[in-house]
Amino acid sequence: MGTSGSKSIDGIGAEAAGVGAAGGGGEAGEGAASPEAWHGGAQLYVSLKMENARISGDLVPHVCGSEPIIGSWDPARALAMERELASMWQLSFVVPPDHETLDFKFLLKPKDAATPCIIEEGPTRLLTGGMLEGDVRVALFKHNGDDEVLEFRVFNKADIVSPLELAASWRVYKENFQPSRVRGIPDISINVAPTHGTEEGSGATLELDLEHYVVPTPTAPPNEYPANLAATPASLIQTGALQTNDMLLNYGIQSPSSVSAGPSSVSADFDGHSNHKKNIETWATDSSKKIQTSGLVESKSVGTFTPLQKPDGQKGMFIDRGVGSPKLPKSTSACSLASGLGFGSAKTMPEAAGAVAAAAVADRLHGSKEDGKLAIVLVGLPARGKTFTAVKLTRYLRWLGHETRHFNVGKYRRLKHGANLSADFFRDDNPEGIEARNEVAALAMEDMIDWMHGGGQVGIFDATNSTRKRRCMLMKMAEGNCKIIFLETICNDPSIIERNIRLKIQQSPDYADQPDYEAGLQDFMERLMNYEKVYEPVGEGSYIKMIDMVKGQGGQLQVNNISGYLPGRIVFFLVNSHLTPRPILLTRHGESLHNVRGRVGGDTVLSEAGELYAKKLANFIEKRLKSEKTATIWTSTLQRTILTASPILGFPKIQWRALDEINSGVCDGMTYEEIKKTMPEEFESRRKDKLRYRYPRGESYLDVIQRLEPVIIELERQRAPVVVISHQAVLRALYAYFADRPLREVPDIEMPLHTIIEIQMGVTGVEEKRYKLMD
Numbered sequence: 001m002g003t004s005g006s007k008s009i010d011g012i013g014a015e016a017a018g019v020g021a022a023g024g025g026g027e028a029g030e031g032a033a034s035p036e037a038w039h040g041g042a043q044l045y046v047s048l049k050m051e052n053a054r055i056s057g058d059l060v061p062h063v064c065g066s067e068p069i070i071g072s073w074d075p076a077r078a079l080a081m082e083r084e085l086a087s088m089w090q091l092s093f094v095v096p097p098d099h100e101t102l103d104f105k106f107l108l109k110p111k112d113a114a115t116p117c118i119i120e121e122g123p124t125r126l127l128t129g130g131m132l133e134g135d136v137r138v139a140l141f142k143h144n145g146d147d148e149v150l151e152f153r154v155f156n157k158a159d160i161v162s163p164l165e166l167a168a169s170w171r172v173y174k175e176n177f178q179p180s181r182v183r184g185i186p187d188i189s190i191n192v193a194p195t196h197g198t199e200e201g202s203g204a205t206l207e208l209d210l211e212h213y214v215v216p217t218p219t220a221p222p223n224e225y226p227a228n229l230a231a232t233p234a235s236l237i238q239t240g241a242l243q244t245n246d247m248l249l250n251y252g253i254q255s256p257s258s259v260s261a262g263p264s265s266v267s268a269d270f271d272g273h274s275n276h277k278k279n280i281e282t283w284a285t286d287s288s289k290k291i292q293t294s295g296l297v298e299s300k301s302v303g304t305f306t307p308l309q310k311p312d313g314q315k316g317m318f319i320d321r322g323v324g325s326p327k328l329p330k331s332t333s334a335c336s337l338a339s340g341l342g343f344g345s346a347k348t349m350p351e352a353a354g355a356v357a358a359a360a361v362a363d364r365l366h367g368s369k370e371d372g373k374l375a376i377v378l379v380g381l382p383a384r385g386k387t388f389t390a391v392k393l394t395r396y397l398r399w400l401g402h403e404t405r406h407f408n409v410g411k412y413r414r415l416k417h418g419a420n421l422s423a424d425f426f427r428d429d430n431p432e433g434i435e436a437r438n439e440v441a442a443l444a445m446e447d448m449i450d451w452m453h454g455g456g457q458v459g460i461f462d463a464t465n466s467t468r469k470r471r472c473m474l475m476k477m478a479e480g481n482c483k484i485i486f487l488e489t490i491c492n493d494p495s496i497i498e499r500n501i502r503l504k505i506q507q508s509p510d511y512a513d514q515p516d517y518e519a520g521l522q523d524f525m526e527r528l529m530n531y532e533k534v535y536e537p538v539g540e541g542s543y544i545k546m547i548d549m550v551k552g553q554g555g556q557l558q559v560n561n562i563s564g565y566l567p568g569r570i571v572f573f574l575v576n577s578h579l580t581p582r583p584i585l586l587t588r589h590g591e592s593l594h595n596v597r598g599r600v601g602g603d604t605v606l607s608e609a610g611e612l613y614a615k616k617l618a619n620f621i622e623k624r625l626k627s628e629k630t631a632t633i634w635t636s637t638l639q640r641t642i643l644t645a646s647p648i649l650g651f652p653k654i655q656w657r658a659l660d661e662i663n664s665g666v667c668d669g670m671t672y673e674e675i676k677k678t679m680p681e682e683f684e685s686r687r688k689d690k691l692r693y694r695y696p697r698g699e700s701y702l703d704v705i706q707r708l709e710p711v712i713i714e715l716e717r718q719r720a721p722v723v724v725i726s727h728q729a730v731l732r733a734l735y736a737y738f739a740d741r742p743l744r745e746v747p748d749i750e751m752p753l754h755t756i757i758e759i760q761m762g763v764t765g766v767e768e769k770r771y772k773l774m775d
């Protein structure tokens, strides 16, 4: 103390007591809280702001007062205010529910030193029930003796907050002395006026040419004809009906005999997922059907490889899903219920949490044998989006955790009869053609049923299936094995049909050897006519008809005899799907203070680098979306994403709770090192099975996926661009959906900071591009 204008500790306290007793009346604060509202554990969240453009040097406004949180009148423990804008300082804190009045004063002093300490002139301020009493709008400080008077404008806001809200902000407050700056921003907001703009020369502006920032996509989705990515025709491989190994390779299938045994050299996609790195899939339900690839024993689906000593002494590979292991942590989700529910092997349970797991358990407990197995049988003329829809539905259901596989009869046909069949093969008066087509359809159906017996849950059977007779054959085959729902795609828009036909001739392997587009077109039109002659729309069984749905408006979705959890989800997904091209931009928030310190979770503000990214991102979005009439910015409710979005102008911003980072429960705010040291078992459990590991009192990746389902549906439904500013774990889960990555890979997907992943949704599916704005 001792500097002119400063007062002793006692001096402040004495004055406080005096004025406090005499206080009353006067001007109310901006926010006022009635004392009755405090019952039930609610507390008062106080936000104070001071504004002065002239303050310079080391002096920082502080708040000192009667409550321990603001220093109990000890200036050394006064709370420093944070600089919000160049001339604006702010401080937020909570007050215990039982306080009657809160006495305080502003003071100016360096952040980490006791002197000089300049206390504001005038009486002590009084906050009663959130209301500031007396003349509160100005704070005066005598600086440099009495020569200079610094005048600050004062703003006060008080909110009643629930204990739950407080728990979050209190922790942040205690750990960082960095109260949230974003309280009070409504869930939906828009800042239209360019208040600060992007600062020229601050390094925040970007090159005009955004291509400058494009970086390679680490695991780009395969640029493959979608039908080729469907299940490998197992029956054809086993019966030796294949043409040649070369032919298999043409369809992305590695000859079984060429698969080598070592873990590093095996590249197999055992859950049938379309993954360009993995190009053979096998399944087996009985030993006669089992495909013996040299040195490989396959046991159902998804898995990691562990060496297995086969009875004959040969080294083999055993695929372990990591489910059902007695050592699995308590925190694994529904899968660990399996044994207790008498399902025999835990492997029959889906790799899922929440509603998906609940529905699976209910089906197994109460449903008929077929209930758990579902065949979605596509129906429609050629070029009506059947394969497109099959691929999309497969991706969605797998992402939710349902074992799903796409069976494309065209792939069987091409493998068995070659790709160069002319339109004659499809004529309704060509009995050999009809028989050959029925035969491959039956083979695909048989494979699908076999696969279901081996644990598969949803088969998507993709063919025209355009006559009652064919559908009747499929229904007979399904009896006692699975439930069938027909999914008919109908399109009456000639311009869309024309576009689809063009895409077919350009992309289908059927026309890969036809260099003359016109000749291809003529042949395809003939093929189409052959189908049209015999086409019978679906009217039997359970069905869903999608009629002119591609535009996302108008159109019809008809359903008949549909019930159950999964069919319900499928209908809901299809209702919201459309083909309108639009980008979805995914990005993590700018670097946060916790990111710098290596701490998980929390709700900290951005680091300097993070703030710079926020500006660059705003600049990027302005350029990237400048020709878009509408677009929306989605953030989580955590301040690192809201602050990242704050410089973005002109687009509505929406906060989604579902976009909040994975809840790390008791580990929230810790470093990975600290978790390893203090909770080694938890650390080890997570390392072993990061997908299913649930933080104590927190979430697992599977939980995150479950809560993101409405976000995916909404992203599918939107017809304008969306920018999603979220978090590492959440974006891994969202990205996995668009990039069709298997669930087991989700927790390890690379999701760098300061990078934008642009997902282009379009008529041929999903494309990806990445921009890295900062190193």
Ligand SMILES: Nc1ncnc2c1ncn2[C@@H]1O[C@H](COP(=O)(O)OP(=O)(O)O)[C@@H](O)[C@H]1O
Pocket: 380, 381, 382, 383, 384, 385, 386, 387, 388, 389, 489, 490, 491, 496, 500, 503, 504, 546, 549, 550, 579, 763, 764
């Ligand atoms: N419901 C739909 N109606 C009409 N066209 C669609 C639909 N869904 C997707 N498409 C478009 O149809 C194109 C060709 O679809 P494809 O799935 O190959 O046809 P199909 O399997 O019926 O022969 C796709 O690239 C897509 O642009």
Ligand SMILES: O=P(O)(O)OC[C@H]1O[C@@](CO)(OP(=O)(O)O)[C@@H](O)[C@@H]1O
Pocket: 588, 592, 594, 595, 599, 600, 601, 602, 661, 662, 664, 726, 727, 728, 729, 747
């Ligand atoms: O699942 P892991 O790999 O731990 O990644 C999730 C973690 O990512 C972090 C950063 O480490 O996300 P965020 O970018 O939102 O800060 C943590 O908050 C979160 O717990």
